[in-house]
Amino acid sequence: MAYPRSPLAPETFPEMPEIAGVRFATAAAGIKYKNRTDVLLAVFDAGTNVAGVLTRSKCPSAAVDWCRERLGAEGQARALVVNSGNANAFTGAKGRDAVVLIADIAAEAVGCAPDEVFLASTGVIGEPLDGEKFRGVLDECAGRLKSAPWMEPAEAIMTTDTFAKLATATVEIDGVEIAISGIAKGSGMIAPDMATMLSFVFTDMPVKTEVLQALLGRHVATSFNAVTVDSDTSTSDTLLAFATGKAAARDVAPIESLDDPRAAVFGEALHDVLFDLAMQVVKDGEGASKFITVEVNGAVDDASAGVIARAIANSPLVKTAIAGEDANWGRVVMAVGKAGEPADRDRLSIRFGDFLVAENGMRAPGYDEKQASAYMKGTDLELTVGLGLGDGVARVYTCDLTHGYISINADYRS
Secondary structure, X not given: OOOOOOOOOOOOOOOOOOOOOEEEEEEOOOOOOOOOOOEEEEXXXXXOEEEEEEOXXXXXXXXXXXXXHHOOXXXXXXEEEEEEEEOXXXXXXXXXXXXXXXXXXXXXXXXXXXHHEEEEEEEEOOOOOOHHHHOOHHHHHHOOOEOOOOHHHHHHOOXXXXXXXXXXXXXXXXXXEEEEXXXXXXXXXXXXXXXXXXXXXXXXXXXXXXXXXXXXXXXXXXXXXXXXXXXXXXOOOEEEEEEOOHHHHHOOXXXXXXXXXXXXXXXXXXXXXXXXXXXXXXXXXXXXXXXXXXXXXXXXOHHHHHHHXXXXXXXXXXXXXXXXXXXXXXXXXXXXXXXXXXXXXXXXXXXXXXXXXXEOOEEOOOOOHHHHHHHOOOOEEEEEEEOOOOOEEEEEEEEOOOHHHHHHHHOOOO
C-alpha cells in the first residue's frame, strides 16, 4: 500500500558520493510487496571493519541475534543482506533456520564465509521468512553490483516510509577528503533503544573496529536514541557501520585509538550523518504533520532531563494537542508531573518557541493566546521546559499524532 508523502519530507536529496570498497544491488523477491524492490545486497572489499548497535528489546528478531553474535573486537564484513516486508521476528526455529540459509546463500554468491555476512529484516512480526526466496536473487544481484546511485538501496529497505532517507558528510583527515554516507528506514514503531528501525552507514576511513564501535555508541545517544514517533521500540532496530579502510591508499593513517585527535573529528562527521538520518525518520513519522523539538533544562542531571523530555514527547495528549494546533500547555505540565523525576511545580517554566506561556507554577502574566496559537500553526515547533533545579539538559525530537497514524497502523497488514 502506498501512503501519501509526508508534508515534512525534504524537497531534495543529497548527492551521495561513491564509497571506495562498497558496491550494491537491489531486487524484487516478492517477500511481501509486489512490483517493488524488497532486497538489498551490499558487498564490501576484504578488510572492511564493522560495528553496530542493536535493539535492547527482549523480543529481538532472528537477524538481530545473528548480528549480535558476529559483532566484536575483530568484526569483519564482506556482505550485508537486508529485506523489507517481513521482520523475521517471533518466528522461533524457522526464523533461526532462515537467517542461516540466507547467510549461506549470500556467502556463496559473494565468495566469503557466512560469518562475514550481516543481515537485517523489517516488516510484519510473526510471519515466517522464506529463506528460499533469496536463492537465485542474491546470485543475480552479485552479478550486477555497482557503487551508485544510493537511492536504490534506500528505497529497497522501505516499509511504511513515504520517502527514502539518505545522508552524507565529508571530513578532511590527513589532508584527504573522507566520505561518510548512510541510509535509513523508519516511520512507525519508533522509540529506539539503540538506533532506528534500520540504518546502515559506510565510510572509506581506515578505523579500528573498537574505535568505530565506541564512536557509534557515543553518537547514537544524541541522534537515533533522541527520537521518538510513538514510544514503541522495534524488535528489529539495527544500526551497522562499515569502514572499508580504502582511504589508506591515499596515505590516510588508520585511527587506532580514541586518544587519536582525528577520532573526534571523524566522530563529529559520523554524528552529522546519524543525526540527519534520525531527523528524517521523525519527519516521516506515520501520519506526521509537525516536527517537534522538546528541550528540558534545569533538571537535576542530564538523565533526569531525558526522562522528562521523553514523557512529554511520547504523551498522546501533548502530541494530539499539537496536531490540533492547540497551545495546551496544561498537558505539558501533566507530562512533567507524571515522569517520576524531580520537579518543582512552582519553579516550572514552559515556552512554545519564544513565547513564555507558563512560569512559577501558573500562567505567565504576559501570555497571549493569539500569539501562541499562531505559532502552533507552523510545521517546525520547539517546546522548552525549565525545571530550575540544576544543570541537566536533554533534547528529544518527535512529531505530532494525527488520524493518519491510526489509519496506517489499522491497515498495516491488510
